[in-house]
Amino acid sequence: MKVVEVAAGLICSDGRYLIAKRKPGVHLAGLWEFPGGKRETGETLEDCLRRELFEELSIRVDVPIPFQIIRHDYSEKTVELHFFRCAIEAGQPAPVDCAELRWVLPSELDKYQFPPADRPIIEALQHQAIGR
Numbered sequence: 333m334k335v336v337e338v339a340a341g342l343i344c345s346d347g348r349y350l351i352a353k354r355k356p357g358v359h360l361a362g363l364w365e366f367p368g369g370k371r372e373t374g375e376t377l378e379d380c381l382r383r384e385l386f387e388e389l390s391i392r393v394d395v396p397i398p399f400q401i402i403r404h405d406y407s408e409k410t411v412e413l414h415f416f417r418c419a420i421e422a423g424q425p426a427p428v429d430c431a432e433l434r435w436v437l438p439s440e441l442d443k444y445q446f447p448p449a450d451r452p453i454i455e456a457l458q459h460q461a462i463g464r
Contacts, residue, residue: 335411337412337413337414338368338371340365343367345435347438347461348400348435348437348447349441351431352365352431353430355429356431362431365447365448365450367385367420367462368385368388368448369387378416381463389430391420394419394420394421398415399415400456401413402449404447409448413450438457
């Protein structure tokens with residue numbers, strides 16, 4: 333089965349994480365996600381994340397710090413999600429290539445519908461927030 337590598341950013345500001353709603357007509361349309369996208373041939377995951385965040389949200393981020401890798405099987409493909417912590421270095425997030433953006437507290441993430449692969453990340457962020 334085809335494996336798709338994806339880099340996703342855990343962008344936090346004032347204790348809130350930036351989430352994006354997927355556009356209509358795409359895989360998992362209408363669901364919320366941590367912004368990012370597919371890695372292109374010859375691209376590092378960090379470069380992929382920087383490119384995708386600029387293309388989708390019109391922002392530049394600092395050095396992405398690896399957080400967690402999740403592998404999830406869908407009926408048509410396997411997705412390997414590489415989550416990175418990062419902060420906005422330049423620009424204001426705008427929904428250039430997504431339907432909507434929101435800044436949410438870890439405790440509020442359960443109010444949004446995410447793909448199943450994101451569940452372990454949401455739980456990890458909520459656990460960390462409680463531990464503070």
